[in-house]
Amino acid sequence: MDKVKIENFEKILFNWMIGNRYKIILLLMTAVFFGNISRLPYLNLIFTKDVSSLIIVVIGLVIFNIKTKSIFLIGILLFLPTFLLQLIGKIVIAEFLANCIYIIFVVGVIKGIKE
């Protein structure tokens, strides 16, 4: 039974990956590009690690064409780890997560208005 479930899951995942292979490659390329830019002298004055990460999040949300409600759900769910990080005093990581949530909502709102 379990084996069947795992096989099904693998099949779904494989199909999704095949169906979205160009998007995945594009996202990976984008991630590599901005990841490197944030290490380059002079350019990293503008494209800091934080800004680059937020750009990658935006591009990810856009190219996979995630539904507005799902975007909001992701944002809301991310408040849970943010709360836990805040509680244990990991403020810097909590702030980074909150910045990601902010960007997720911005994308969600723009997408919602367009729809």
Added chain:
Amino acid sequence: MYAIVGLTALFLLSRFWLPSGYALVGHDSGLPLDSNSFLKSRLFAWNENIGFGVDNSYLFGSLPLHFVDYLSSLIGHTLYAGNWFNLFFWLALIFLSATLFAYTFKDIFGIYFVFIFPPLIVFNFYLSQSLFILERAKYSILAGSLIFLVVLFKVLNKKISILIGAMLASLIFLFLNGGSLLGVSLYGNLIIILLAILIFYLISGIAKRDFSSLIRLVLFFITTFVIFLGLNSYQLLPYLPNVFNKNYLVHLGGEGVAQSKDWVNYVSRDVSFLNLFRFQGTPTWYSPLGGASSQHPYSQLYINNPLYVLISFVFPAILFCSLILAKGKTQKKFILLFLLVVLLAMLFAAGTHPPFGFFYGFLYDHVPGFFVFRNPYYKFAGAFFIGACFLISASFSMIASRIKFKIISYLMCFLVVIGWLGYHYDLLLPEKVFTWKPEFSTRMKIPDYVWDFNDWNKKENVDNKKILLVPSLGNSDLADGYTWGYWSLSPLTYVFASVPGLVNEGDLIGEEKGWVGKVYETISADDERNFLQLTSRLGIKYILFRKDSINLVNRKNLEKSLSSFTNIQKIKSFDKWDLYQINKTLEPEIKGLNSITLVQEGKDYIAREFLHDKSVVAQGSGFSESNLAPFIDQKVRAYTCQSCLLERIQTFINFPVVRVFSNSPFYFLKERRERKILESSKDDGSRIMIHLTNVFRRFSEVKSMFILGVEDRYIIDNVTMSNQYLNTVNRLLKNHPELGTNYLMAKQVLDIVSPLLNEFHRFVIGSDFGRRPSEVRAVVYNEIKSLNEINDYFSILLHNSNYLRNNKTYSLGEEQVLYLDTLSLSKNSLGKLSLPVDISYFYGDKETKVKLDVTGDSRWFKINLNPSVPLGSMLNLSFDLPNIFGYPKKSLQTFPSGSLGCVYGRIINFQTGKSYEINVLVKSKAQRLALYNSDLDRLVDIYPIETSVPFRYVYEPDLNNSDSSIMVCTDDRDFPDIGYLAVYEMISPNLLAVSDLSITTNFNFGITFKKINPTLYKVTITDPTKPFILKFGQRFSPLWKLYPANSSWIKDYFTGKTENNHITVDGYANAWILNPLGQTEWIIEYVPQEFFYTGLTITIVSLAVLGGIIIWTKLK
């Protein structure tokens, strides 16, 4: 019904917060103690009761707000405005506007929305942080914005026309206007909401290819703005003259954007998205060291308590759930609109906080006028709270609407409101919400004697004579505070409005501070003669001695001084306040002057410190000197000690952080800028300085490149270029005609060359330098050689430190009488003045001795020069300055690092603000020594350890350091082995040069005047045959105009005809060079007042037109 329940609750809360006898007053509230007088004072463009008079023309917009203050005092049966009714009025207004706003969405989100939204808007951290000062201006905009949005949505839904909507919107902001032009930044919240609406309709317009709503919106905004301008003419027109004079920057605080950017960074440091999501981020909540501030009355609970932290995360979750819960197009539309408001407001409220702070920083630097938003959180977070409260209310309302049983829905709404209030429980407690610092609250009981004094002033001081407040305000913050709780940067007399109090407050500008400070000085020095002269001149008739002031430090001394003055008498006692009257005739506020003294620009203090009974005019204040020439009876010039400049040449300097080096692809930009600056230099002097500055900058680059291990070829190129610059400097200096006489140039050049040489010396003795390639070493040696050559050029001026300390050199002008200020000289350990031992002047090699004479004033000595002194001669004052290091002894001192052996003693006649030269002669090289002050701060390491010459250090004590001890310590328990430790005061003797022009006019003009109101005086000149100077004692403003009574001022005003004759005397007062030509009746007027009358007429006419249109529309 719900509104009545809400209002009743707010009424009870207001009574609970401020029961009878309690008042809100102080801090930054501007809540008047005498609301009637305060309202009246706002009807005039000039307020004569603050300092030497201040401009009020930008405050006419506060009339509606102060009318509410006055109304509150009437209803609350108090003289003061900060009573329970005022509190109730503003909270009720916000509540009612929120209810009206919520009612608009009743059909979209359900009736429950109306119940939930208003309490959320009234009780939150944004509103509560300003309750302690009852920030009425902010509340008026908040309420106005909510009502405006109702109108806006009606216009968008085409329920009312654009014109009617615009008229209604303008009427709203006529009354709920943000206080005055000072409150323009409070519109930040509304701007964000409107921007969000515009973006929303733009995006949806692009998506639908239908821009009709957007066009309607823009038309509505434009129409509203035009009508708004017409209706607000009463406050906008009076300010126009200030705009022409560019005074608006002063009022809006826009001077020095760079400095205020630091402030923006400071207040934005804790306004992260994380905190904003949780409805937090108020800057005062947080400690600069991180975490909750211990000074804040309730932030620790909300930041540190895990339960409260958890609840704070529930808010954003509910808020953003609204979109998931939304059903139907309309619900989604408004949810998305307010989500956009929330996100946009967060971006702005976070200010310069990362990650998007660069965007705010860019706007701040480049958008004209954006500097008014230097407190981002306070100006934009309101929009966030409106949006967030809307979305939370919508979420709950949508859930409640889906519950089958209404009773459960209502119960849920009730629980939501109760839960919200429970979370904000601390904000309901008066001891927390009105407390802004431990033991400092704006809620207090005002003692009866304060009111008694106000009554006395109204009844007895009908001529509005100035009252000097004693003691003076503390120098650290210039705040006025009393043991019964009042604390504010505005003196208490300011909130009375009708009391003409004078004190050393922060609002005094320029020389005004000096004049008021001098009065206090004469009291503490028991100098009655000068005290009477000054008070008469400044129009001070009374002294109010406040024994309950927190600034009262030495009560006995002050009482002794006041009682020792024979010409003042105590006339009344108000419990802890004593009132003294000065028995000397005051100088009239408007008077004629036969002559004046001309002084250099910025030297107006000479009137106060040297001339006493003369009025002075400073050069360079924009008037025509030829017009003034017939009235100048003497000129006074302050000589600068030129050799003193060389005593403070800096030997060490912090080199700037460099980001772009010569190996960078962007380096050409730097080189281009360097060339551009070089080309802009006009004379040899500036050319020398620009070349040296370039050398300095390039050295910073080289230093960083060495550390970062950049390739040698780049370093060689850079140093070679520096060498070329130095060669140019060498060539220019060699041929410079003032090389041996220009001390200022010497100082500027050596301030760069000396630190550079020091750095190079350190560099070449380092072990790393020897391993460098020979090319690198060669260019560095060349650079050192060039720097040494420059240094040598100035050896003729530099002499040695002993010579510079004891010899003060001045460049003489054409004046033959000089006055030496003994206050600028040093005293020996017995308190005896150290006068010059030799005075001589040089012209070429010829030396002529002169002597020092006494004058009638013990402070000033006179130097009479020979009438044939050639122009360009140098005067030399030779001193034998005493060593003022006293009581030396050896002892072990306890430092945090352990006990150290020290030689310590005190600087005699020590004063903060002065500089001291410390010389230490070391006897043995085998020791490590350092110099410390009384706070055990390590001032400097004594290095290098040389036994042949003393180590020299310039000590400039910190302003807070009142202890005169200094010590030299080893780094262990052994005592220092030193030959001597000597301290000399570094003096720069103040020399005034006087040239008498012997004008002997003593003409009586027979001036009388009548004050019509604070902005209008009628002046009568009995004998208008001769020209003279008319002095008017209010603070100088170009907007004060003098014109003949029978002429129109407006023509002269717009043509600027009389501008050349309007001058500043004594550094603060107005004066006009007047040739009356037989005209006896004259008017002095503050012109913004006339603009106010005109503006008020336009406002009334606009209101009548609006009324007519509305009635006509109804009838139609």
